[in-house]
Amino acid sequence: MKMRFFCVAVLLALVLGVTKGFDFHENDLASEESLWDLYERWRSHHTISRSLDEKHKRFNVFKENVMHVHNTNKMDKPYKLKLNSFADMTNHEFRSIYAGSKIKHHMMFRGTPRGSGSFMYEREDSVPASVDWRLKGAVTNVKNQRHCGSCWAFSTIVAVEGLNQIKTNELVSLSEQELVDCDTKHNHGCNGGLMHYAFEFIKRKGGISTENNYPYHAKDGTCDTSKVNSPSVSIDGHEHVPANDEDALLKAVANQPVSVAIEAGGSDFQFYSEGVFNGKCGTELDHGVAIVGYGTTLDGTKYWIVKNSWGPKWGEKGYIRMERGISDKEGLCGIAMEASYPIKNSSTNPLGPSSYPKDEL
Secondary structure, X not given: OOOOOOOOOHHHHHHHOOOOOOOOOHHHHOOHHHHHHHHHHHHHHXXXXXXXXXXXXXXXXXXXXXXXXXXXXXXXXXXXXXXXXXXXXXXXXXXXXXXXXXXXHHHHHHOOOOOEOOOOOOOOOOOOOOEEOOOOOOOOOOOEOOOOEOHHHHHHHHHHHHHHHHHHOOOOOEOHHHXXXXXXXXXXXXXXOOHHHHHHHHHHHOOEOEOOOOOXXXXXXXXXXXXXXXOOEOOOEEEEOOOOOHHHHHHHHOOOOEEEEEOOOOHHHHOEEEEEXXXXXXXXXXXXXXXXXXXXXXXXXXXXXXXXXXOOOOOEOOEEEEEOOOOOOOOHHHOOOOOEEEEOOOOOOOOOOOOOOHHHO
């Protein structure tokens, strides 16, 4: 298999609420017949079509996943699982499609990280007890990468959208598809990429287009220069957060949304529904996401607010709260290993066509 690069009051209820899930009960597990009925109701709920032969194959996978969700939810864990749209996929299939980018592998071949070696927030003496960039208007709606390993593009765009809103007071949804189609010198579209290369691309090009101008198609395409020559939002560079340092990461997130890499291929991550996730995971980074805030629960558990790109029906309306401040220096699921963020020095954006980098075409 080809190795790939490193591939969410009324407002409070809207932002922090948990997506209505597909519920089931003990009696649904009582017999093969009741499980079949549960499977059919699940398919109808998620509008998932299968041929008759495929249904029989998938039903066995579904049964195993149902029992994993059921047994896990009976445990005393600070998070819950649910039967989301991944419920008749094996964990191997899930990882291959949604968390299959071998980021850590390619980090070893990258050498010294490119971009500034400085960390502008190093001398921050204090940070707020909690931050939520969604409530500050700096985060767009949760998006869905679908069957394309473009998590790196979504992670990058969250950070750029957030910083642009902070600097200009205007929230603009930007184009992941432009990165997939056009940022091809180092990144590989639906076969994965690294966020810091995408930041470099946006800087060199002079900006990035809006999502409306260059919409997402969830597949590799040819770069459409007629759409990208009038960029909407620009950046002046990027910086890396010091690796394996959650205190440094906290300083960065207190000031802007930050792109991070995590290991997201475990079964509990696949079916995460709500709560503060502290489940089993390692540091084989395979997925790009973005931290858009942090906080502490009433019982004192510290967490990161992480925006994912698997649609609003996954997790807490497309988001996951991940425990922070654990004993491992890399952070839970390696969240502190590969963090970066864009830099924007002005409150203005491009007024005319960009000078498109020739080596990208």
